[in-house]
Amino acid sequence: MIKKKLAYWISGTLTAFTGVYAVRVLSLQMPDSSRVTTLLTGYILAIAGLFIITLGTRKKNT
């Protein structure tokens, strides 16, 4: 169970920071046409990452 919990925390954190990378770094290098899509994807990924972490806290330790 602890491993499963850890998996949520690690995958959530990675997803969140991937979102941040998309917003703060990747979107700046994108052409105007795809910048907004990259920005939105990044924001959604970042928030989704935090949500995945919260799912990890729901698993009880055994």
Added chain:
Amino acid sequence: MPDINVLNLFQGIATLFAADTGIAIARIVLILLGIGLVYLGAKNILEPLIMIPMGFGMTAVNAAVLFLSASKTGTIFIDPMLTDPGELMTILQIDFLQPIYTFTFSNGLIACFVFLGIGVMTEIGYVLASPFSSMLIAICAELGTIVTFPVAVLMGLDYNEAASVAMVGGADGPMVLYTSLMLAKDLFVPITIVAYLYLSLTYGGYPYLIKLFIPKRLRGIQMDLSKIPTVTPGEKITFSVIACTVLCLLFPVAAPLFMSFFLGVTIREANLKHYITFIEGPLLYGSTFFLGLLLGVLCEANTIMNPKILVLLVLGILALLLSGIGGILGGYLMYFISKGKFNPVIGIAGVSCVPTTTKVAQKIVSEENPYAIVLPYAIGASISGVITSAILTGIYVTLIPVIK
């Protein structure tokens, strides 16, 4: 005997006659309004912690207008319109509330202090225990914050002003203050006043909204509390640090708010007793007191008289109303997703306004079913509401200057 004008002995009255009729009437109305706010605060009809200092300040500042020179009137309370550093240095030594305004108010520090206090009082475990319902409800409860923005633009406000007044829908006073200071400094006084006036009415107004949209049999639904998992302090601290870092990276302009809130949460979970006592006592109450007093003092007729005030009054109530409806819709969504096991009244708690809406939700549910406890879920939704409001603040403060 020298010719003495009696009115000049009482400059507060003399300045009434020297001013334009509109300003004179506004001063008298504001003096009466201030007295009314003190009364309603003392009677606990409005939030006394804000309304008593605010009403007192409003009354005093409008009564205390004097002749600063032969042709200029003003007060020795505060001058919020100063921009020249030289003049500011002079006024800092004359106007007795100017140091507090300049060093804590106009830079948003007081909003951060209040947020730190909210963080220390927040049990974030309830969000982590039921993240899906909490976040879904909180997102729905931002309906007013999102919809009011285009409505405000249609009503003639520019993007900055529209975003600031739309934040009233987030139902977080400090957030409205912060956004309007960042985006619409000229209108921050009336916007913040409107926000705090309406926020203090939510405790009385939202129960009617709930009863209007949720039938009696649904209001008494009992929630299963045995399913709430235990979240350890370590998990809460780790989540706070990661969430704060991610949100600060995404919205650096709103980072002071995020840092204050999550630092408060971390201090609580780390059980730093001396800090907790200091933050939730002197710091939070001191900040709330000065917030109320300064908002009142800023309501001087010359400062607050703005042709946009009526528009702001309409938009403020619209934002809070829509957010309340959005929250209830979120509650209904959860009710259908859980196949009738979720009490839709909890939806109102998504309109953060910590802790008022959680109290409203539990009060309404208890009226229908004294054995039904919804508080843990309501607190989760309410705290998620604070976080989503802060995210929307970040979005508005970051994107609006770019759109311009």
